[in-house]
Amino acid sequence: MADPxxxxxxxxxxxxxxxxxxxxxDVLAGIGNTPLVGIQSLSPNPSVRLFAKLEGANPTGSVxxxxxxxxxxxxxxxxxxxxxxxxLESSSGNTxxxxxxxxxxxxxxxxxxxxxxxxxxxxxxxxxxxxRIVDSPGSLGSNGAIQKAREMARQDSRYALADQYGNExxxxxxxxxxxxxxxxxxxxxxxxxxxxxxxxxxxxxxxxLRREKPGVKIIAAEPLPGAGVQGLRSLEDGFVxxxxxxxxxxxxxxxxxxxxxxxxxxxxxxxxxxxxxxSGAILVAARRVARDMEGATVVALLPDGGWKYxxxxxxxxxxxxxxxxxxxxxxxx
Amino acid sequence: xxxxxxxxxxxxxxxxxxxxxxxxxxxGAVVDALVEQHPALGDRLRSPDGELHRFVNVYLxxxxxxxxxxxxxxxxxxxxxxxxxxxxxx
Numbered sequence: 001m002a003d004p005x006x007x008x009x010x011x012x013x014x015x016x017x018x019x020x021x022x023x024x025x026d027v028l029a030g031i032g033n034t035p036l037v038g039i040q041s042l043s044p045n046p047s048v049r050l051f052a053k054l055e056g057a058n059p060t061g062s063v064x065x066x067x068x069x070x071x072x073x074x075x076x077x078x079x080x081x082x083x084x085x086x087x088l089e090s091s092s093g094n095t096x097x098x099x100x101x102x103x104x105x106x107x108x109x110x111x112x113x114x115x116x117x118x119x120x121x122x123x124x125x126x127x128x129x130x131x132r133i134v135d136s137p138g139s140l141g142s143n144g145a146i147q148k149a150r151e152m153a154r155q156d157s158r159y160a161l162a163d164q165y166g167n168e169x170x171x172x173x174x175x176x177x178x179x180x181x182x183x184x185x186x187x188x189x190x191x192x193x194x195x196x197x198x199x200x201x202x203x204x205x206x207x208x209l210r211r212e213k214p215g216v217k218i219i220a221a222e223p224l225p226g227a228g229v230q231g232l233r234s235l236e237d238g239f240v241x242x243x244x245x246x247x248x249x250x251x252x253x254x255x256x257x258x259x260x261x262x263x264x265x266x267x268x269x270x271x272x273x274x275x276x277x278x279s280g281a282i283l284v285a286a287r288r289v290a291r292d293m294e295g296a297t298v299v300a301l302l303p304d305g306g307w308k309y310x311x312x313x314x315x316x317x318x319x320x321x322x323x324x325x326x327x328x329x330x331x332x333x
Numbered sequence: 334x335x336x337x338x339x340x341x342x343x344x345x346x347x348x349x350x351x352x353x354x355x356x357x358x359x360x361g362a363v364v365d366a367l368v369e370q371h372p373a374l375g376d377r378l379r380s381p382d383g384e385l386h387r388f389v390n391v392y393l394x395x396x397x398x399x400x401x402x403x404x405x406x407x408x409x410x411x412x413x414x415x416x417x418x419x420x421x422x423x
Contacts, residue, residue: 064423095423142422164423197422222397225420238388238418252397254415 028105031058031065032177036185036299039271042283048290049297051186052267052283053178056275056305060097060125063178063303067200068098070173071162072106081160086111089162090149092142092197093122094304099162100129111159113149115141121308141225143239164198165241174204182299183209189216190296193286195278195303196220196252199244205301206248220252221285223260223278226327253288255281257326261314264306268315276304277314277326335408337367338415346373360391361404363414378416388419 024030034057043050055063071089075081087103087110089095096112103110110131114123117138126133134152136145146165153161164170178201182189192209194201199220206218255263263280267273279302286300306315313322334354339347347353348371355366364385368375378389384404385391391398392415398406408414 092422141420143420146421165421195422200423223420223422224415225417238386239421240388240419241421246399249400251400254392254395254397254417 026105027059028069028102031069033181034058036182037271037273039267039273039283039300041270042266042287043298044287044291045293047295048293049188050286050290051297051299052271052273052279053182053185053299053301054273054275055301055303058098060094060101060129061305061307062094062098062276063201063301064094064098065101066177067164067170067173068095068102068162070169071164071167072099072102072108074167074169075160075162076106081108084158085160086158087162088112088149088153088159089164090114090136090142090145091164092145093118093126093308095162095164095198096131096133097122097125097129100126100131103131104129111152113145113152115145119308119312121311125308146239164200165239166243168243170198170200171203171207171243174201175208176204178301179205179208179212182301183212186297186299188297189213189299191217191219191286191289191293191298192301193219193221193282193289193298194301195282196222196244197278198241201301201303203243203245203248210248217250217289218248219285219289220249221255221278221282222252223281224254224256226257251289253285255284258319258323259284261319261322261326264309264314267302268306273302274306275302276306276309277312278303280314335363335410335412335414337363338413340417342418343374343377343416346377347371356410357408359404359408360393360398360406360414363408364391364404390417390419391415392417 034053034055036051036053039050039052058065087108089099090113100110111134112126112131113134113136115138116135136148153159192205202220209216260277260281263283264275267275267283282300286298290298334356337353337355339350355363357363357366380386393406394413
């Protein structure tokens, strides 16, 4: 285990004053290489060191930038995306925004299917990057948006479906970027905690770490969906992404919206980290794991910044009111 | 008694119940007891081989039981069991 003083020294060596500024060919090349920062005041156990990987530092503000480029590259390489085609995806927000950036840079029209109850910031951002939104019923949640996008792709051959849930390129993007970054930044990592949405981050990082540092525990934090977005017609409408391999996880923890909001507030108040709702849930999961460990190093991946959640009041409004409102929203995972 | 939370999508098969209290020593026995009280839940939760469907998740105090001892996971009297359909995000 690294000495906290050494960590601080290493951090000082890479402080803005001593590091050459990075110059990239274009905005897409600026994706990844996000900071890993200590969040020790949030560790429930003095013998456990806690770090956060800040994916909000990516160009569109979320971890999804990593997979958006990979998905578009893959469609192009397979000859499925080119002139005359329309890129299509379903998303609760971050993937839509990330794909909108890539589509803009590569000159493709993009259509995203989004539940009609996602926060207004996400719609505004998608449109600002020039993409078109097709609504799906909010009561059917993300699963309803996935079904609709797949149906649209089947019916109209102009659409090229990015398919973050079914395309292994999603997890591979993390296997070749997020995983190596984490091990390089934190060779002592014993536990990796991330959110389970498409499962891409967890699958990719798990594959990399299992190969390069066997024994690292892989922990998933999963949202407890609000009653307002569970309105599936039948249990069989439950959806497990094709890329999800349950054997790559060691534990899966269910985190409520209320806990996630409290986690987000703790990140901001105690460590000055302005993060989104799922980051709060991931912190809660990391703390729960840290409580029962001895002398371990835990890395939690925080998927996005807090910007898209301001209207939901997660930073300031009365917790009971926020909780009630989140019950009927598709939250961004 | 442990409390079992029934998701909205399964409530019609459970006579509208949101929460059902059952006395059972394992997760598998909890599912058995639930199905005994509400037979319509049977094939909604389990495939013919008796295993839980892939798109059904069962949590004991917020932990997916697949990563504990599955249907053999011990359930204490004050434990909370939650059934949920698999929901993706992204």
